[in-house]
Amino acid sequence: MITDSSPLRLSLRGITKRYPGCVANNKIDLDIHAGDIHALLGENGAGKSTLMKVIYGLVKPDEGDVLWEGEPVAIKDPAFARQMGIGMVFQHFSLFDTLTVTENIALALGKEAGDLPSLAKKIKAVSEKYGMTIQPDRLVHSLSVGERQRVEIVRCLVQDIKLLILDEPTSVLTPQEVDTLFETLRQLASEGCSILFISHKLQEVKALCHRATVLRAGEVSGHCLTENEDAASLARMMVGADTPITATFAKQFGTEPVLQVKQLSIPSESHFGMSLKDINLTVNAGEIVGIAGVAGNGQEELLASLSGETLSPPGTLFFKGQDVAQRRPNHRRALGLGFVPEERLGRGAIPDMSLTENSLLTGFLMNLLRKGFVHWNRTRNFTDRINNEFQVKTAGREATANSLSGGNLQKFIIGREILQQPDILVAAHPTWGVDIGAATAIHKALIALRNQGAAILVVSEDIDELFLIADRIGAICDGRISPLTPTEHASIEIVGRQMAGDFQAAS
């Protein structure tokens, strides 16, 4: 057990970083002891990423001091941080797809990497010691997301590491993989390595970490020992006093099939893609179906075939009994489809265009066109309705899409689709990166749409979210979809096994 008597490894004193228009970090203090597993908690936009980039030398703070083992240091760049013994596992991996595992690790190590064959041996030895088997000569693009994360971690471990920073490491893992990761981290900590674990998942923080520092709006809202707190009190520190943080929704079942996928198989066109294999799926009017899964298991391909970006073989996709497999996206929208894509900027909205123009993009069927001309007044009114009803924080309807924060843009896109009253809504990661208050609002809007009789399919990596809103639940793995189970009868453990490809788990 870690006590205050363990030597201090890293101390931050009064770290402040300002960006134009916002203060990302305001006078942050943080102490991490040797062998401590320390959580950095906070919502998206609370300043976690900026703070960890300060520690790793990617961002220079405007004010404040960094003390490393009691000595003041200026961490000028990532290479310097690594020399000191700081390693970092990024949320969006910093790996190179076309290089092998060994080459990737050699790149980060610099000259100390030595020759590749002996480095490969070292990688194998380290990865086995910590129970994270990886094959050094594999090309990175052929690895699963979980394996890539192991490469990132092993890359930190092959050098002498004293502080390991992990940025939302569990968002890409199945529940079982999360357990394995936690074992590795505990083993590391018991050997004296300090770990800074960045997350917004409270249960995980409670399960793994000894201490937590909670950030809210760029400031420290609390330091605590996790054993003295529960999930609700931690959440309260994250969001403040006046935001609703919990909700439960009654489950319901539809009977009339609205969206049907029958024996859909689409071979992948690229090395980096995933083939869809014999997918059968029915979503009824008045229910929400949730599909869990680790990124890269065919979600992207499934979503593209539902939206119409990829056409499917005839007879595989039906809206309200009508074969739409060969229909283009606009046609499908005219038949009552609403679609919230995974990628907000680029697919969901055009970055450099105003919100008004972006609302026209999919809302054109809302009587916004007049003989081929745009009815700008109606379009502006529609945009204002989205912004008001979904509380989009923006400088106004003429603000460009890329000027909005991720969460606000998500609210805008969800609002744009829901206000069109679709019969079928397909939504990918509806609350990804959205703060707790806004996530609750989005969940309520989805439930309201369901209660009006819409058929809703939600694809998400957040299992907790699916259990909260979905009426039936399943998982996608390796391009296949598991049988669906009523959420009331499903457990996280079963869905976790389905996410790993064990589809027998349902029965």
Next chain:
Amino acid sequence: MDIDLITNILYAMVRTGTPLLIVALGELICEKSGVLNLGQEGMMLMGAVIGFIATLTTGSLVLGFALAMLSGVLMSLIFGLITQELFANQVATGLALTIFGTGLSAFIGAGFVGKPVQGLDPIFIPVLTDLPLIGRMLFGQDLLVYLSFVIFGGVYWFINHSRAGLMLKAVGENPDSAHAIGLPVFRIRYLAIIFGGAMAGLAGGYLSLAYTPLWVENMSSGRGWIALALVVFASWKAERVLLGAWLFGLMSILHLVFQGLGVAISPNLLAILPYLATIVVLVMLSRDKLNNRLVAPVSLGRPFYAKS
């Protein structure tokens, strides 16, 4: 065809392909770092004219080649400054560099058109030169051709076997990740741009000091552009760049040979051959769509901003 003719064709093939090989290897390194410099033609012309004037006025070929490379480097630094520091669009900047180089070289060289200079002499390597067929091709060339062999070997080794080459590829594939793990993205890209400039300048110098030792306006006649196409169709592989450059050389010679043999095809049509054949062959080599996605530098042409 008798054996002497074939020996001579092979000799001329390598000689003709050399400027293309040098400039394409420079561009290959540049593109591997994720930078697309369309200014090859302009940098070559500047190298050609400056190298020619230097040798004509001083009589020193060494100084001529050195200044040819230097002028290529200076041109590439203009490109580097505009695209890496000011984040201008690489395609537009490269095009502008070519137009600038074409015009400036014509202006500087206006008074030197048609003047003769003593070009580079071949160096015969004893015994080896007399080998049948390949003797003259590989061992009876001038110093710059030998140098192009060395540059090819160096680039091949650098890309495939050196740690620095790994860093170069990493920067070209994902500059954000490279920055995050501590690689000096800007320095690597600048060095790659400078190497590309030096090679383009050297290739230009070869044209005006060895291949045809005189200065004519626009004398690179599209080789810079062919080099760009060559790198793409060669799937960013050094050995295929060599193959493509020599193929281009072979076809350039063949059209002269055909004319000499009295083949009844319009010489204008024959003059298209090198361009056509080079592209056709390399397109066939690179038609594997899946493989291409793996070989192309992913960030090619995209600017990199270090966020702080």
